[in-house]
Amino acid sequence: MSFFKKLKSTATLLKELDLDAIARLSQKVDLKKMVGLVSQMKEEDLQKLMKVMSGGTREHKVPDIDGDFYDLSHLLSPEEREVQLRVREFMNTTIRPIVNEYWLRDEFPHQIVPEMAKLNVCGLTYHGYGCPGKSALLEGFLAMEMARVDASISTFFGVQSGLAMGSIYYCGSEEQKLQWLPPMQKLEVIGAFGLTEPEVGSAVAGGLTTTCKRQGDKWILNGQKKWIGNATFSDLTIIWARDVDDGNVKGFIVEKHFPGFRAEKIRGKMALRIVQNALITLTDCEVPESHRLQNANGFRDTAKVLRMTRAGVAWQAVGCARGAYESALKYTHERHQFGRPIGGFQMVQDLLVEMLSNLTAMQTMVFRLSQLQDEGKLTDEHASLAKVFCTLRTRDIVSHARELFGGNGILIEHDIARFVADAEAIYSYEGTKEINTLIVGRAITGQSAFV
Numbered sequence: 001m002s003f004f005k006k007l008k009s010t011a012t013l014l015k016e017l018d019l020d021a022i023a024r025l026s027q028k029v030d031l032k033k034m035v036g037l038v039s040q041m042k043e044e045d046l047q048k049l050m051k052v053m054s055g056g057t058r059e060h061k062v063p064d065i066d067g068d069f070y071d072l073s074h075l076l077s078p079e080e081r082e083v084q085l086r087v088r089e090f091m092n093t094t095i096r097p098i099v100n101e102y103w104l105r106d107e108f109p110h111q112i113v114p115e116m117a118k119l120n121v122c123g124l125t126y127h128g129y130g131c132p133g134k135s136a137l138l139e140g141f142l143a144m145e146m147a148r149v150d151a152s153i154s155t156f157f158g159v160q161s162g163l164a165m166g167s168i169y170y171c172g173s174e175e176q177k178l179q180w181l182p183p184m185q186k187l188e189v190i191g192a193f194g195l196t197e198p199e200v201g202s203a204v205a206g207g208l209t210t211t212c213k214r215q216g217d218k219w220i221l222n223g224q225k226k227w228i229g230n231a232t233f234s235d236l237t238i239i240w241a242r243d244v245d246d247g248n249v250k251g252f253i254v255e256k257h258f259p260g261f262r263a264e265k266i267r268g269k270m271a272l273r274i275v276q277n278a279l280i281t282l283t284d285c286e287v288p289e290s291h292r293l294q295n296a297n298g299f300r301d302t303a304k305v306l307r308m309t310r311a312g313v314a315w316q317a318v319g320c321a322r323g324a325y326e327s328a329l330k331y332t333h334e335r336h337q338f339g340r341p342i343g344g345f346q347m348v349q350d351l352l353v354e355m356l357s358n359l360t361a362m363q364t365m366v367f368r369l370s371q372l373q374d375e376g377k378l379t380d381e382h383a384s385l386a387k388v389f390c391t392l393r394t395r396d397i398v399s400h401a402r403e404l405f406g407g408n409g410i411l412i413e414h415d416i417a418r419f420v421a422d423a424e425a426i427y428s429y430e431g432t433k434e435i436n437t438l439i440v441g442r443a444i445t446g447q448s449a450f451v
């Protein structure tokens with residue numbers, strides 16, 4: 001290598017150096033000798049030295065943190081996108097600052113309900129009765145946006161908008177819809193959905209033990225319901241019970257003040273702690289015939305509601321996973337070990353890319369699921385497959401996210417511990433992995449493996 005070439009390389013190297021630092025260094029080392037040594041270095045060693053030095057001082061640009069890697073949000077219409085961003089803003093400004101405190105206290109922040117009502121997104125897909133009549137796709141995106149910040153708030157909303165309002169919308173008479181849906185849409189009347197029982201969870205389709213018996217123009221309900229979200233404070237609970245006379249499952253709008261209705265808070269939950277779940281006891285509870293869902297004539301009708309809400313739970317799982325992934329990615333930029341951001345380590349990137357791959361697969365899956373819903377083609381097995389896949393993958397994603405936080409991953413202040421815990425509840429409710437798997441298995445083989 002010519003002397004001039006070496007001199008040029010040395011000059012380039014020196015240009016990249018911090019002169020103040022060199023001045024300080026010159027007090028400690030003989031710079032003249034050092035430059036002499038550098039000029040004697042082989043070209044290849046000099047290049048390596050330049051790379052090391054520039055790598056150590058150059059600022060790396062931090063890319064935007066966005067778990068929507070395939071840009072699916074931009075397939076929404078501009079009007080839908082505006083609603084999505086409005087909900088995102090609400091979650092970031094109203095919910096995020098208080099969520100960990102309420103989660104730890106095991107309390108629901110009632111003050112947020114009027115603010116949430118202003119979003120005008122409750123009962124989003126229903127037509128008439130004060131409901132917006134928008135797409136299932138948008139509804140999915142909103143469930144995701146809510147769960148991306150907090151799965152409890154998205155569960156509160158899902159119970160109100162999906163399970164409770166959906167039961168009335170799909171199974172109620174015109175009169176019942178006119179009476180209940182408009183105030184529920186405005187969140188002035190809060191609803192709950194009581195299907196599961198202490199001894200009957202997965203087997204509800206054929207095994208409900210809560211009974212109803214007609215007596216003149218009223219019904220007498222007896223039994224217990226477990227896990228009923230919102231029911232400690234809801235104005236009404238949809239109760240599903242078996243008619244002792246014809247054996248069919250019927251649905252009832254049970255108001256909280258009805259004689260014989262009692263709801264006790266379930267304590268000691270390690271997941272979705274903001275959601276207030278109740279154990280409901282019905283002791284000769286009297287319900288007028290006007291409050292029986294007039295178009296609920298068997299479990300087949302209950303299943304219509306569950307099909308729609310199961311799709312929503314799949315989106316919720318996506319939200320929970322996305323929130324965890326994005327928090328973890330941000331942390332890998334901020335957290336330094338061995339003198340560099342942990343995001344620069346190969347094994348950390350491996351975890352991040354695995355999380356993003358699963359998250360992207362989940363998002364594309366639920367996107368198509370909602371399109372099927374909007375096309376009127378959604379089946380039980382479509383919803384079950386997405387529920388199984390998304391909740392399973394969410395468990396992996398939150399677990400990897402927690403891993404990336406090291407010890408901080410178990411501190412509530414970093415959010416991630418909450419995502420890990422909440423993913424467990426989402427995994428189990430609205431049909432466990434096994435039950436949803438059996439639904440898909442039956443559809444693809446033509447053989448029921450239910451016992």
Ligand SMILES: Cc1cc2nc3c(=O)[nH]c(=O)nc-3n(C[C@H](O)[C@H](O)[C@H](O)COP(=O)(O)OP(=O)(O)OC[C@H]3O[C@@H](n4cnc5c(N)ncnc54)[C@H](O)[C@@H]3O)c2cc1C
Pocket residue numbers: 159193194195196199200201202203226227228229271272277425428429430431432433434435450451
């Ligand atoms: C936080 C939370 C909120 C909830 N909110 C509501 C609500 O608002 N309203 C409501 O009605 N319910 C609600 N639930 C109840 C929920 O839907 C049930 O927990 C769920 O359906 C499972 O029932 P289980 O807990 O009784 O479990 P079980 O049915 O006892 O199941 C226990 C295990 O056995 C497995 N299993 C059962 N049967 C089979 C089979 N045939 N083959 C293979 N495996 C099987 C299950 O998959 C599971 O792994 C909620 C639950 C939770 C945790």
